[in-house]
Amino acid sequence: MRLLGNIVWFIFVGLLSSVVCLAVGVLLCCTVILIPFGLQCFKLARLVVTPFGKKVDSDFFSHPIANTLWLVFIGWEIAFFQLIVGLLFCLTIVGIPFGIQLFKIAKLTLVPFGAKIA
Numbered sequence: 001m002r003l004l005g006n007i008v009w010f011i012f013v014g015l016l017s018s019v020v021c022l023a024v025g026v027l028l029c030c031t032v033i034l035i036p037f038g039l040q041c042f043k044l045a046r047l048v049v050t051p052f053g054k055k056v057d058s059d060f061f062s063h064p065i066a067n068t069l070w071l072v073f074i075g076w077e078i079a080f081f082q083l084i085v086g087l088l089f090c091l092t093i094v095g096i097p098f099g100i101q102l103f104k105i106a107k108l109t110l111v112p113f114g115a116k117i118a
Contacts, residue, residue, distance in 0.1 A: 006051075021042070022045045071111060078106075
């Protein structure tokens with residue numbers, strides 16, 4: 001199921017989402033101040049490309065200031081969008097696995113600093 005889910009996800013969602021995350025990460029890394037935020041976009045792109053079979057362990061308190069800044073300026077909008085789309089996917093039986101992956105991605109987009117992807 002993991003391989004099939006990742007293939008379908010990559011074709012319909014993962015490739016485009018990963019390219020967007022990589023582009024935003026590169027733009028953020030063009031400035032010296034926002035390099036840590038750009039690196040978190042790269043972490044998000046790595047999860048978005050193939051999320052099936054991966055686990056996200058978030059730790060807000062390992063970097064509370066950076067996570068708070070991310071949450072206020074970037075994270076809540078992306079996470080809210082991921083939650084809404086995940087709920088829409090969960091309305092159908094076929095979409096439930098994809099909705100669960102979107103919830104996992106929303107967890108990472110909320111507090112990416114200190115989060116581990118296993």
